[in-house]
Amino acid sequence: MSSENSTMAPGSVIRVLVAVVALVVVAIWLLAKLATSGQIVNAEVMSNEAVAARLKPVGESVASDAAPGMRTGEQVYKAVCISCHGTALAGSPKFGDAGAWAARIAQGYDTLVTHALNGLNAMPAKGGATDLSDDEIKRAVAFMGNAAGGKFTEPPVGGGKPAPHWIRKWPARRSTTASAWPAMLPAPPAHRSSVTRQPGHRV
Known part of the structure; x- marks a missing residue:
């Protein structure tokens, strides 16, 4: 070779x-x-708000000016619920997603409140925030449900009764305070003593 x-x-x-x-x-x-x-990853999942919510220990409430038991549904959502419902984590319905919430809203407000109070599937009781009152949980359920098309009424803060629906729907620009009523009334007639009497004329 x-x-x-x-x-x-x-x-x-x-x-x-x-x-x-x-x-x-x-x-x-x-x-x-x-x-x-x-x-x-989705940019929405990595938003600053979502990241901060996930880094926070389960059940830790965001500081709020409201006293315990007096937080609104929105405050409770931003303090606790957003960590899962803000990004549809662990199969939870995403906040504002009408399609994801439709079947749940159809179950009724009381059923949703029961699930939120006692826990369901991956969601712990009260979302893991045991310091929340039952009314605060109810407000959060109403807030989230209404954002997806529900028609729920949040329990009022302070334990008062909710206003009748016709007052809640009345436009704010048409409401009038009692102090403004006198200005709306016609001027009273002149006092009788100011009328000049003529002879033979009855007043």
């Missing part, structure tokens, strides 16, 4: 080198793809 047959032509060597380099590049690309898989 001659030495010419045992050596490769220069063109063949170049082709082999190019193929090896291409294989190395593809292998590096595949390894990089594998290492970063699962790290592409």
Whole structure:
């Protein structure tokens, strides 16, 4: 066997080198793809509000000016419920998603309140915030349900009775305080003593 047959032509060597380099590049690309898989996330899920809510310990309430038991549904949602309902975490219905809430709203307000108070599936009782009062949970349920198309009434803060529906729906611009009523009334008639009496004329 001659030495010419045992050596490769220069063109063949170049082709082999190019193929090896291409294989190395593809292998590096595949390894990089594998290492970063699962790290592409929705920008909404990574919003500052959602991240802060997830980093907070379960059941920890966000500081609020309201005293315990006096928090509104919105305050409770932002303090506790947003950690799951803000991003549809663990199968929870996302806040404001009418499609995800429709079947739940159809179950009725009392059923939703029972689930929120006692826990359901991955949701712990009171969302894990045991310091919340029952009324605060009821307000949060109404707030979230109404954001998705429900027609629930939040229990009033302070234990008062809710206003009748016709007062709640009355436009604010048409309401009039009692102090403004006298200005709306016609002026009273002049006093009788100011009338000039004429002879033979009855007043």
